Amino acid sequence: MSQQRTDSSASPAFPDLPEATVARLPEYLRALHSLAEQGHDTVSSEGLAAAAGVNSAKLRKDLSHLGSYGTRGVGYDVALLITQIEAVLGLSKHRTVALVGIGNLGHALAGYGGFASRGFSIAALFDAERAQVGERIGGLVVRHIDELAEVVAAEGISIGVIATPAQAAQQVADQLVAAGVTSILNFAPCVLAVPPGVDVRKVDLAVEMQILSFHEHRKALTALPGQRPVSNGRSGEAIGT
């Protein structure tokens, strides 16, 4: 309501978008793409919320933060909302990624089709071991980590993915930062120290498993003595990252 629809590519910066909202926007985007494929032109907040697995009030508040484009009594224009969210997330500019560490996980990430279809393309692969260098994976050749700075500059890479062992991760992070990368997705199970202005997100598969293990453990314990029947509060619903 507070924003005109005329400027489609103005990108109003959104400096104070709540972090929790930002984390949900990709989920909304995925749900919207799914709805678009099913032929929906418009969708209500209730419908979209269900598809994204969140509360409808939360969804509406999230969308209102970005000046939102809904019509009362009707709902949201699916195509328009997709465009809007992609603009806010900066996906209009197709971003290129450097993947470092071509082990088990690195191979999988390099071959994972989910990136390209969602606005990213892996532009270069790196490894420190000579054994890996030169290997072809999905149209790309694995290069040695020493070429990182050069390739990052040439390809305009702004995001780095670390899929190395924990022991090597900090050094790789330093090299990425030195090469000009300002966002890092870290799969190594360790804490990275980076200078201000660089964003790091961490994905640790073992951590996710251990959280599940806790709930599993708790369910087993509360089931035995005649306690309340497990009311987890979150069970039965998929939860976000």
Added chain:
Amino acid sequence: MSQQRTDSSASPAFPDLPEATVARLPEYLRALHSLAEQGHDTVSSEGLAAAAGVNSAKLRKDLSHLGSYGTRGVGYDVALLITQIEAVLGLSKHRTVALVGIGNLGHALAGYGGFASRGFSIAALFDAERAQVGERIGGLVVRHIDELAEVVAAEGISIGVIATPAQAAQQVADQLVAAGVTSILNFAPCVLAVPPGVDVRKVDLAVEMQILSFHEHRKALTALPGQRPVSNGRSGEAIGT
């Protein structure tokens, strides 16, 4: 302080441990193992907090929730704290996992050493495609999804990992639940519907990338007009899941 040290394997259930705390315990555990390897017998909250990438006050409060085992003026006994956290997370019991979907990502997960070393072992691999069935990966043979229920019961599997395409994920989830699995880690980019009492955690690699993309986009925008110099509030620090 509120708890005796005598009962080491009593496992006091912790029904009301804050979810945010649970999510950080695995990170503390990893940091503790790292410290133990470096020969530390005790560690201060400040030291452990630094190793885990969190605030020290938050760490102390988290540990106090589980009856904590620190000594004022000294710090925490590393070995004892490891035992405690593992007990709370239910890692004393070595948990077995079923992995469904042996594509790109499934291969990587099956071969990923980080699971076994942190209290989990993949007990069975499944796929729906005949082409994959029979393949050997790291000592395990890929079985057809129809054998799921039988194997889950035989191996006592309580956790399922879904690494299939989104389109197949819901059906796999249904089969896992029907087989008795009560915790699911979902890598497919979709929302899963499961009955109450079943926990689902989702990991979506594209979502992580898109969140990074947003910050990247914002940094680029705020850098141009003479605005405040990027004060992200989180930059320079690795953040949790």
Added chain:
DNA sequence: CGCGATTTGTGCGTGCGTTCACAAACGCAT
């Protein structure tokens, strides 16, 4: 043209999580 049905956008109360700051507890040296 007006009315009812529908759906968005949001003000407000509530609960959770984080952080500060400090008293209590501990070890060690004297």
Added chain:
DNA sequence: ATGCGTTTGTGAACGCACGCACAAATCGCG
């Protein structure tokens, strides 16, 4: 035994996020 420096555990304040509930807005129909 006493005092001092260190570190834990926690009370209290703060801020964010969530969800309810409702007013405002829009559409369609009579």
